[in-house]
Amino acid sequence: MSQSGLPVRADRDPSPPRRIAMLGGTFDPVHHGHLRSAVELREALALDEVRLVPASMPPLRGEPRVSPADRLALLRLGIGDTPGLVADSRELERDGPSYSADTLASLRREFGREARLVMALGHDAFLRLADWREPQQLFELAHVVVIDRPDHQAALPEALIELLAGREVDDVEALMVRPAGYLLRLRLPSRMAISATEVRQRLAAGRSVRYLLPEAVEAQLLSRDLYRHG
Numbered sequence: 206m207s208q209s210g211l212p213v214r215a216d217r218d219p220s221p222p223r224r225i226a227m228l229g230g231t232f233d234p235v236h237h238g239h240l241r242s243a244v245e246l247r248e249a250l251a252l253d254e255v256r257l258v259p260a261s262m263p264p265l266r267g268e269p270r271v272s273p274a275d276r277l278a279l280l281r282l283g284i285g286d287t288p289g290l291v292a293d294s295r296e297l298e299r300d301g302p303s304y305s306a307d308t309l310a311s312l313r314r315e316f317g318r319e320a321r322l323v324m325a326l327g328h329d330a331f332l333r334l335a336d337w338r339e340p341q342q343l344f345e346l347a348h349v350v351v352i353d354r355p356d357h358q359a360a361l362p363e364a365l366i367e368l369l370a371g372r373e374v375d376d377v378e379a380l381m382v383r384p385a386g387y388l389l390r391l392r393l394p395s396r397m398a399i400s401a402t403e404v405r406q407r408l409a410a411g412r413s414v415r416y417l418l419p420e421a422v423e424a425q426l427l428s429r430d431l432y433r434h435g
């Protein structure tokens with residue numbers, strides 16, 4: 206029944222808020238560590254979509270080895286028709302450094318204020334979060350979900366511990382109570398020790414990258430000789 210005492214029509218029932226995650230990255234190139242994490246993140250958080258967002262100009266590192274357009278094309282090949290994964294090109298349409306606060310603001314405008322918006326990132330990227338642009342604002346716009354990586358285990362710096370005070374929750378249910386503002390650390394089942402650095406080094410040395418990334422991505426970067434000359 207509604208507050209007026211009239212029965213609520215089923216077709217007027219509010220639908221549950223959408224659950225959207227952004228996994229930003231340089232994707233230089235995309236590999237199975239990214240893709241398997243995205244699939245498992247979607248399942249763990251019951252997300253509608255995981256949007257993989259290649260940075261045009263990643264703020265805290267040197268220039269990527271290949272162009273934004275090539276990294277996006279490889280990402281699209283890697284995702285293929287995987288349900289719930291989306292290659293999102295919005296950072297390629299902006300000039301200047303690809304700040305995540307701008308991207309999250311754009312996603313918030315698109316999906317509305319009730320959507321549960323998640324910024325997912327691996328432990329290595331998380332370690333530098335306090336150095337990002339407007340770190341407090343990131344929590345106004347989204348939840349932060351940290352994915353454990355077997356190849357990156359360092360302890361948190363003091364500035365990050367201060368930034369996180371009072372934000373950490375223990376499970377997905379607690380996270381999804383609000384649209385934004387919490388931190389959740391996740392250990393996903395597969396935990397792959399694959400990095401793009403290793404992929405680039407192997408390609409530069411003419412060694413195999415088979416099974417580190419999707420075959421369609423491998424075929425494309427080998428045929429175009431991307432990353433070949435270190």
Ligand SMILES: Nc1ncnc2c1ncn2[C@@H]1O[C@H](COP(=O)(O)OP(=O)(O)OP(=O)(O)O)[C@@H](O)[C@H]1O
Pocket residue numbers: 228229230231232233237238239242325326327328329330331352353354396397398399400401402403
């Ligand atoms: N194997 C992995 N498992 C879980 N998360 C990962 C893995 N590889 C990358 N990530 C996360 O995905 C996001 C994008 O990563 P990025 O494109 O920088 O790849 P990378 O492999 O860390 O690259 P690089 O070796 O060039 O630093 C980051 O948040 C990163 O922590």
Ligand SMILES: O=C(O)c1ccc[n+]([C@@H]2O[C@H](COP(=O)([O-])O)[C@@H](O)[C@H]2O)c1
Pocket residue numbers: 228229230231232258259260262263264265266303304305306330336337338
């Ligand atoms: O917003 C920032 O200040 C900021 C600083 C460093 C990294 N990021 C984002 O974090 C994501 C992972 O970055 P990287 O360098 O680990 O590939 C990618 O989407 C970057 O745009 C964002």
